[in-house]
Amino acid sequence: MESTIISSKNFNAYFGANHVVKNVSIEIPQNNIIAVMGPSGCGKTTYLRCINRMHELIPGATTEGEMKLHKDNIYEMNPILVRLRIGMVFQRPNPFPNLSIYDNVIAGYKLNGMKLQRAERDNIVEGSLRKAALWNEVKDTLHKKGTFLSGGQQQRLCIARAIAMEPEVLLLDEPTSALDPISTASVEELLFDLKKNYTLVLVTHNMQQAARVSDKTAFFYLGELVEYDKTKEMFTNPKDNRTQSYITGRFS
Amino acid sequence: MKPIKGFSLKKVRAESAFKRTLVIMALVMIVIAAGIFLTLLVQSLPSIKALGGHYLSGKTWDPVSDIYGALPFLLGTLLTSFLALLISIPFSYAIAIYLGEYNPKGWLSGFLKNIVELVAAVPSVIYGFWALVVLVPMVRAIETKVGAAPYGVGILTASLVLAIMIIPYAASLGRELIRLVPSSLKEGAYSLGATRYEVLKNVTLPYTKSGLFAGLLLSLGRALGETMAVTMVIGNTNILPTSIFSPSNTMASVIANEFTEADRTVYLSALIELGLVLFLVTVVINLVGRMIIKRFTNE
Numbered sequence: 084m085e086s087t088i089i090s091s092k093n094f095n096a097y098f099g100a101n102h103v104v105k106n107v108s109i110e111i112p113q114n115n116i117i118a119v120m121g122p123s124g125c126g127k128t129t130y131l132r133c134i135n136r137m138h139e140l141i142p143g144a145t146t147e148g149e150m151k152l153h154k155d156n157i158y159e160m161n162p163i164l165v166r167l168r169i170g171m172v173f174q175r176p177n178p179f180p181n182l183s184i185y186d187n188v189i190a191g192y193k194l195n196g197m198k199l200q201r202a203e204r205d206n207i208v209e210g211s212l213r214k215a216a217l218w219n220e221v222k223d224t225l226h227k228k229g230t231f232l233s234g235g236q237q238q239r240l241c242i243a244r245a246i247a248m249e250p251e252v253l254l255l256d257e258p259t260s261a262l263d264p265i266s267t268a269s270v271e272e273l274l275f276d277l278k279k280n281y282t283l284v285l286v287t288h289n290m291q292q293a294a295r296v297s298d299k300t301a302f303f304y305l306g307e308l309v310e311y312d313k314t315k316e317m318f319t320n321p322k323d324n325r326t327q328s329y330i331t332g333r334f335s
Numbered sequence: 336m337k338p339i340k341g342f343s344l345k346k347v348r349a350e351s352a353f354k355r356t357l358v359i360m361a362l363v364m365i366v367i368a369a370g371i372f373l374t375l376l377v378q379s380l381p382s383i384k385a386l387g388g389h390y391l392s393g394k395t396w397d398p399v400s401d402i403y404g405a406l407p408f409l410l411g412t413l414l415t416s417f418l419a420l421l422i423s424i425p426f427s428y429a430i431a432i433y434l435g436e437y438n439p440k441g442w443l444s445g446f447l448k449n450i451v452e453l454v455a456a457v458p459s460v461i462y463g464f465w466a467l468v469v470l471v472p473m474v475r476a477i478e479t480k481v482g483a484a485p486y487g488v489g490i491l492t493a494s495l496v497l498a499i500m501i502i503p504y505a506a507s508l509g510r511e512l513i514r515l516v517p518s519s520l521k522e523g524a525y526s527l528g529a530t531r532y533e534v535l536k537n538v539t540l541p542y543t544k545s546g547l548f549a550g551l552l553l554s555l556g557r558a559l560g561e562t563m564a565v566t567m568v569i570g571n572t573n574i575l576p577t578s579i580f581s582p583s584n585t586m587a588s589v590i591a592n593e594f595t596e597a598d599r600t601v602y603l604s605a606l607i608e609l610g611l612v613l614f615l616v617t618v619v620i621n622l623v624g625r626m627i628i629k630r631f632t633n634e
Contacts, residue, residue, distance in 0.1 A: 140525060142440060163528045171526035177519040181541045191527035194537050241523070248527060 085112035087153075088252060088282050089134060094148035096129050096138055103129045105306040106148070111252075111299075116274060116283045118297035118314065120290060122329070125303040128174075131254050131286045135169040136162040152252070167195075169252040170245035175261050176237035178229035178244070185225040187240055188212060191248040207247050214280075215243035216273045235266020239273065246281065253277065255285045259292065271296050290330055294318050302326045375611040382604035390608060396573040398593070403605040405612060407575045411583035412613065414576060415490055415565065416558040419497035423554060427502045428547070431509025436535055439514060448510075455503035463567030466496040471568060474580075483580040488570035491579045496568060497558045504557055505550035512546040513539055545631035552624040559617050562587040586613040 089111040096104035104126040111117050119127045132138040133146055136157065150157045157165050178187045188208045192199055199207070208225070212218040217239040221232070229240050238258055245253055255274075259267040274283055274296050287293050293300050294314060301311040302325075310317060310326045321327045382390065386403055393404020430451060438444045474495070475487035516539050524534045540547070570582020571592055584592075586609045597603040 135526065137522060137526060140522070163530060166526055167528040173519060173522065173526075175519055177517075177523040179520060179523065179538065190524075190537075194524055194527050194529040194533050196533070244523075244527070 085115070087111065088113040089284075090149075090151045091134075092149040092151075094130075094133065094150055095146065096126070096133050097145045097147075098129075098141070099143040103306050104133065107303075107308045109301060109308060109311055111282060111284065113282050114278055114280075115298040116278055116285060116296055118293035118300045119284065119286045119303060120288065120293045120300060120329075121303035121309075123288065124305075126306040127286045127301075127303045128256055130303065131256055131284060134252070134254055134284065135166050135171055137166075137171065163195075167191075167248055168250050169254060170248055170250035171254045172238070172241050172245055172256065172258045174257045176234055176241050178232075178237050178240050180228065180230045182229060183226045184221050184229045184232070184240060187229040188243050188247050190244055211243040211247040212240075214246055214277065215239045216269065216276070217243055233266065235262050235269060238262060238266070238270055242270075242273065242277075246277070250281065252282045252284065255283060257286055257288065260288070267292075290318075302329060304329070372614065375607060375614055379604055379608035379611045381600050382608045385601050386605065390605070391612070394575050396589075398597070398602050398605075401599075401601065403601070405586070405605075405609055407573055408584050408586045408589050408609060409612065409616075411490065411569070411576055412559060412585040412587070412616070414579070414583070415493045415497060415569070415585055416555055418490065418494035418579065419501060419558045420551060420555050422494060422498035423502045423505065424551070426498075427505035427550070427554065428509060430502070430506040431513055431547070431550075432535065434506075435510040435513025436539060437531070451503045451506050454499070455507070459500065459561060459563040460567075462496050462500055463564040466492060466564060466568045470495050478580050481580075483578065486570055486580070486582050488568050489580050489582045490569065490576055493565045493569040493583075493585070494579070496564050497561055500561060500564065501554035501557050504554040505547070508550035508553060509543070509547050512543040512550075516542050545628045548624070548631065549628055552621060555620060555624075556617055559620070560587055560613065562591050566591050586610070586616075 087110045090109065092108045094104060094107045095102065107130060119131060121127045129138060133150060134157070138144050138146060139162070146158065152160075152165070152168060178184075179190055182190060185208055186193070188211050189199075189204055192204075192207075209218060209222075212221065217236060220236060221240075224231075229237065232240060238261075242253075242258075259270050262270065271292065274285065277283060285293075285297060297314045299312065300314045300317045302309045302317065302323075304325050310321060310323045312322070317326065318330060321330060382403065386393075390403060390405055391409065392406055393402070394406050395402050395404045396407060430447065434444050434448055434451075470492050471487035474489070474492045475485045477491075478485040478487070520538050520542065521534050524538045529537065565585055566588035569584060569588055571584055571588065572582040573584055573589070574581075576583040590606050590609055593602075594606055597606055
């Protein structure tokens with residue numbers, strides 16, 4: 084039996100009076116890829132941003148209910164600590180434009196004022212870039228600006244930046260929606276490799292992507308969790324009518 | 336030719352007429368700027384011919400004996416302006432950061448924003464009065480305490496009132512720039528466990544540094560040319576300043592004070608040359624600033 088790393092129970096999220104995530108209960112097993120899919124505005128991104136407490140950075144945004152990392156309540160922990168243990172990759176690649184590739188990878192340490200030895204730093208940079216399948220492409224240009232890379236490379240740089248902090252969970256918010264098909268394929272391949280060391284939660288509006296890479300899939304609709312099951316099961320034998328409608332393309 | 340629906344020569348002509356108008360208006364601006372410079376230059380010629388390079392290095396300004404040395408005023412202008420800038424920086428940046436990053440909405444920031452804009456709109460003569468009534472006694476008290484001659488008026492007083500007057504420029508520009516930092520970058524930093532202060536220090540400020548510097552230049556430009564308020568509290572003394580408590584004069588304040596008394600060609604021309612120097616100092620500082628901004632952004 085796999086152990087659960089993140090679990091939410093009756094979890095709600097709001098923007099002011101707007102109820103965007105409704106009573107969601109999910110258990111996420113360790114070293115899995117969980118896809119969260121659903122039509123635009125279904126609350127999937129908001130739910131993801133609640134896991135590492137990014138949601139509350141928006142003025143007027145509130146949450147309610149239980150969200151746990153292992154046995155600890157995330158909303159009783161220090162948000163900084165939460166974000167160090169649960170990394171995030173965003174929809175658009177957002178490397179820091181004033182930093183080199185090298186400094187982007189190590190940015191988390193710099194931001195948090197952690198001092199590292201030169202050799203240690205080099206190790207983290209190389210290791211993270213290797214894990215993000217970017218090392219071979221950038222090893223000779225480490226000190227160039229990260230913004231000179233292609234979109235797909237930038238996104239892998241952002242993944243390297245996130246895993247450099249050695250989080251337990253990696254949240255990915257439609258990480259390939261701004262990328263071309265080839266870059267998308269390389270990022271998806273990378274997700275497979277990352278599964279060995281991390282638990283991945285992947286928000287996507289791309290059903291094929293969910294079907295290709297995930298072990299389990301959660302389907303959100305209008306802020307509710309409609310169905311949560313093994314990906315194979317969900318795509319071959321959906322239990323809910325709404326899931327069936329969605330995966331057969333009857334609404335998007 | 337067969338007429339095409341929705342197409343007429345009139346339409347094309349209106350388009351090019353509009354473009355021509357825009358270009359002409361823009362050219363007028365260039366002509367005016369060049370005209371100001373030329374007027375200053377031509378009117379300064381008698382003084383330049385009579386006094387030459389001694390004008391800028393001369394330490395004495397004594398129109399009665401026809402001695403015109405502008406060094407005290409050049410120094411007075413630069414000293415008051417840079418001191419004012421130095422005093423204003425913590426305030427303008429703090430306001431910019433507070434309004435741009437920490438509290439962009441809320442009633443307090445709305446109120447503060449309006450106040451900052453109001454401060455920029457107050458006529459400078461009012462600052463002058465206020466400084467005479469409030470700042471001069473304060474500075475006098477400080478002077479008594481440190482054992483300087485208790486004039487109350489002088490470089491420090493002028494710098495203080497200037498500092499207040501220029502805060503809005505850097506603060507408003509800074510606030511806008513800080514608000515424009517892409518939230519995706521800030522979120523990237525937050526997601527790596529950064530605190531608000533760390534995001535500010537490592538993302539927001541580096542991203543906006545050239546713009547923040549430009550705001551300083553804007554403030555400095557305003558300080559260099561400010562006339563009324565400075566004239567009222569600087570002490571109007573035509574000698575080389577020896578400390579920040581010295582009564583002094585700036586180029587602008589000398590022109591304002593003496594223009595009506597200048598009854599001889601050389602005297603009048605010497606004052607206009609002060610205007611020319613002030614013009615050039617402003618231009619040079621702006622150009623240097625632009626170069627620095629360019630270097631920042633190319634980095």
